[in-house]
Amino acid sequence: MSGRIQWPDGKDFAFTIFDDTDHTIFATVRDVYAFLSDSGFRTTKSVWPVRGKQTPVNGGDTCENPDYLAWVVNLQSMGFEIGYHMTTYHSSLREETIAGLEKFAELFGQYPTTMANHVGCKENMYWGSARVSGVHKCIYNLLTLNRNSKEFRGHIAGDEHFWGDICKAKVKYVRNFVFPEINTLKACPYMPYHDTKRPFVNYWYSSSEGANVKSFNSMLSEKNQDILEEEHGACIMYTHLGAGFYNGRVDAQFQRLMKRLSKKNGWFVPVRTLLDYIAEAQGHHNITNKERSKLERKWLLYKVTIGTT
Numbered sequence: 001m002s003g004r005i006q007w008p009d010g011k012d013f014a015f016t017i018f019d020d021t022d023h024t025i026f027a028t029v030r031d032v033y034a035f036l037s038d039s040g041f042r043t044t045k046s047v048w049p050v051r052g053k054q055t056p057v058n059g060g061d062t063c064e065n066p067d068y069l070a071w072v073v074n075l076q077s078m079g080f081e082i083g084y085h086m087t088t089y090h091s092s093l094r095e096e097t098i099a100g101l102e103k104f105a106e107l108f109g110q111y112p113t114t115m116a117n118h119v120g121c122k123e124n125m126y127w128g129s130a131r132v133s134g135v136h137k138c139i140y141n142l143l144t145l146n147r148n149s150k151e152f153r154g155h156i157a158g159d160e161h162f163w164g165d166i167c168k169a170k171v172k173y174v175r176n177f178v179f180p181e182i183n184t185l186k187a188c189p190y191m192p193y194h195d196t197k198r199p200f201v202n203y204w205y206s207s208s209e210g211a212n213v214k215s216f217n218s219m220l221s222e223k224n225q226d227i228l229e230e231e232h233g234a235c236i237m238y239t240h241l242g243a244g245f246y247n248g249r250v251d252a253q254f255q256r257l258m259k260r261l262s263k264k265n266g267w268f269v270p271v272r273t274l275l276d277y278i279a280e281a282q283g284h285h286n287i288t289n290k291e292r293s294k295l296e297r298k299w300l301l302y303k304v305t306i307g308t309t
């Protein structure tokens with residue numbers, strides 16, 4: 001497990017995006033995707049299959065908007081992956097999550113392969129303090145003033161928000177740690193990994209920090225692009241393409257940087273394709289206590305110093 005992998009077709013590195021659907025409005029995000037598509041990128045766009053009834057922390061369009069849905073289905077047919085960002089933009093009970101996943105399968109012809117937890121959803125999987133273990137959990141609880149110690153319960157059997165068994169049966173990859181490094185695979189050479197202490201998630205993946213257009217552009221600097229290429233690495237950017245990438249037009253700096261990246265000899269495939277490939281190359285991996293501890297420590301340190309997600 002060196003973190004260095006032979007990419008297909010002689011490609012020098014791999015790059016993709018998991019787009020968290022927060023703030024996404026069809027009218028503004030479609031131009032961002034048209035640009036990505038025209039530049040040769042095929043990435044992962046997450047969705048909420050159901051329109052919520054409550055006020056969200058962060059909202060946006062759902063698959064109940066027919067124009068938006070038609071557009072997402074078309075994206076899928078063009079080779080983009082559709083990921084899951086929970087059933088809707090607020091908490092869902094077990095029955096609602098089950099119905100939401102069925103709806104997803106009906107709309108996209110299959111259950112989601114990749115997902116990410118959404119801010120504030122009580123059914124999030126191993127979220128809040130459950131993301132980390134032992135002494136790291138204590139540090140996390142101190143940092144967050146215990147706010148997240150019992151908030152997230154998707155993995156707690158018997159809870160009304162529990163859906164761990166369904167997650168295990170239907171979803172392959174769940175996002176956990178985000179690092180401020182362009183080469184995600186170097187930051188987390190174990191991914192995709194299984195964690196026997198968190199059995200309802202089949203595999204975890206990490207990603208690189210770039211939550212909004214400003215931090216995305218800074219992570220995708222020329223220097224970082226060249227590092228990714230030189231290291232023959234893999235980058236999974238975690239971002240919100242609905243957050244500032246379009247203001248009357250697609251952000252000029254974003255276009256310039258992504259155009260530059262697109263001209264390199266990179267493998268630009270969705271998160272699912274990339275993780276499947278890495279898993280195939282590296283084999284099934286149960287993260288060891290030592291490796292988990294290392295990842296958690298690194299993530300906590302970043303969380304304290306630069307506020308990564």
Ligand SMILES: [Zn+2]
Nearest residue numbers: 020022118119
């Ligand atoms: Zn979100």
